[in-house]
Amino acid sequence: MIRCVAFAVLVLAVVITVGEKTTDVEVQGTRGGSIQLAPMIPEGFNTRDVYWRHMAMGEHLVASVSRGYPETTYQSRFLGRAHLHRGFTLEIRDLEVEDTGVFTCMLVSLEGQMLSMKYHVIVYEAVVQPTVQVFVSGGPKECSVFLRCNSSMGNNVSYTWRATTRQGDPVNTSYTLYNEGRLLITTLRPENSGASYTCIVANPVSHENVTVVPWESCVSLSEAAAPATMQVFVSGGPNECSVFLRCNSMTGNNVSYTWSANTRQGNPVNTSYSLYDEGRLLTATIRPEHMEASYTCTVANHVSQQNITVVPWESCLSLSGKPPKTQSYQQILCMASAIALAFVSLMICVLLLVKTSGLRSCSVQLANLDLVFQKTEPFTV
CATH class of the missing domain: 2.60.40.10 (Immunoglobulins)
Known part of the structure; x- marks a missing residue:
């Protein structure tokens, strides 16, 4: 009181x-x-x-x-x-x-x-380390990114963002903020693969941050490419063969097709070819000197890579059912021996003609030469 x-x-x-x-x-x-x-x-x-x-x-x-x-x-x-x-x-x-x-x-x-x-x-109330939810759509060639930042504790919190990247790589700093800075929207391309975005939450008594690299989520949109298959079509003949190679992968998105031509060391390889249908179809012309040439098709995207190799000359040979005619070393040696023997016999015949009895002996020598040619295998030039 x-x-x-x-x-x-x-x-x-x-x-x-x-x-x-x-x-x-x-x-x-x-x-x-x-x-x-x-x-x-x-x-x-x-x-x-x-x-x-x-x-x-x-x-x-x-x-x-x-x-x-x-x-x-x-x-x-x-x-x-x-x-x-x-x-x-x-x-x-x-x-x-x-x-x-x-x-x-x-x-x-x-x-x-x-x-x-x-x-x-x-x-x-002091803020705690925020979390960032990453939402992406589109594909790895052009990816729409939505980053939502949130701190579960703290009052009078402000949200700011910072875009950085590895030194030397371009960074996409063009983005739009919504919901008082909590939501960031941007578009990324392969040249922005190293871009990172840092969300900073702060109030007058505390601050925390978290960093994400959204390109990793963009890449996850890609489906792995399935093992490649190869169809081989040929026309012409074994001496000059037109080759059509069609490569395909049944699954996978954003797939690229590349080719390489190889052969055993020392043999020429036909690396002159044309590509169509975004690299799926290869056309080339090969000859007997390219019989060992192989062509490798590689299908790849950002999450996988597959390849397949064929030797198209084998299909070219099937056009005639047998290899092209070529002369073995033994055949050439045998023919050379026959020609030399014929020359010697002819010279003997000429000498015998000088004498009176030489006509009969010359006939015998020519008969023997005909027998030699009959035993020699035909020679195709």
């Missing part, structure tokens, strides 16, 4: 006091932490009474002390968390977000002069 009367008298004194002064201060705190609110008492001010109040959802007396009353009185929701230090500094421990509001300190001097101070206290 006495305290109530004293408070009523104080209010009356405040109304009639001429030298009232008010000071505003802004204070930031972190949930679970503590703050100290220190009144700025001018020199020569003889404090008689101190009243700390919290102005949120009504007015609540937090702590008070009056000369003549040795104990400090603590009330309201801050009971057990408030403590008044020397110099009338108020400490609030175990801060809660709901503690946000205006704290006032009212000091009354022995002469009846009053000082009023306001402390605008904002209690922030």
Whole structure:
């Protein structure tokens, strides 16, 4: 009852006091932490009474002390968390977000002069490391990217983004933000494969970030290419053969087709060929000197690679059913021997003609030469 009367008298004194002064201060705190609110008492001010109040959802007396009353009185929701230090500094421990509001300190001097101070206290909850959800559509050649960033804790949180990449690679920094910066939308192409996007969440008392490389999700859109198959079509003959090779993969998207021509070391290879149907069809002309040439078709996309190799000369041979006519070393040697023998026999015949009895001997030599030619295999040039 006495305290109530004293408070009523104080209010009356405040109304009639001429030298009232008010000071505003802004204070930031972190949930679970503590703050100290220190009144700025001018020199020569003889404090008689101190009243700390919290102005949120009504007015609540937090702590008070009056000369003549040795104990400090603590009330309201801050009971057990408030403590008044020397110099009338108020400490609030175990801060809660709901503690946000205006704290006032009212000091009354022995002469009846009053000082009023306001402390605008904002209690922030510290942010935690955010998470980024990655959504993509399209394909690896042109990929639409949607990045959604969120922090599960924290108040008064701001969202900002930063685009970086490996040194020397271009980076796509053209993007659009929505939902107060939480959502980023951009388009990526293969030249942006090294681009990374960092989401930064922050408030006045904390900040965290997380980085993602969205191109990895774009690549996952590709279906692996199935093993390639090869169809071989030939026309012409074994001496000059037109070859058509058709390569195909039954599954896989964004597949590219490439070819390579190879042969055993030392043999020529026909690397002159034409490609059609986005590389699926190869056409070339090969001859006997290219009989060992092989052609390899490689099908690939960003997640897989397959290849198949054929030797088309084998199909060219099937056009005639037998290899082209070629002369063996033994056949050539045999024919050369027969020609040499014929020349020797002819020379003997000429010598015998010189003599009278040479005509008959010449006939015998020519008969023997005819027998040799009959035993020699035909020679095809």
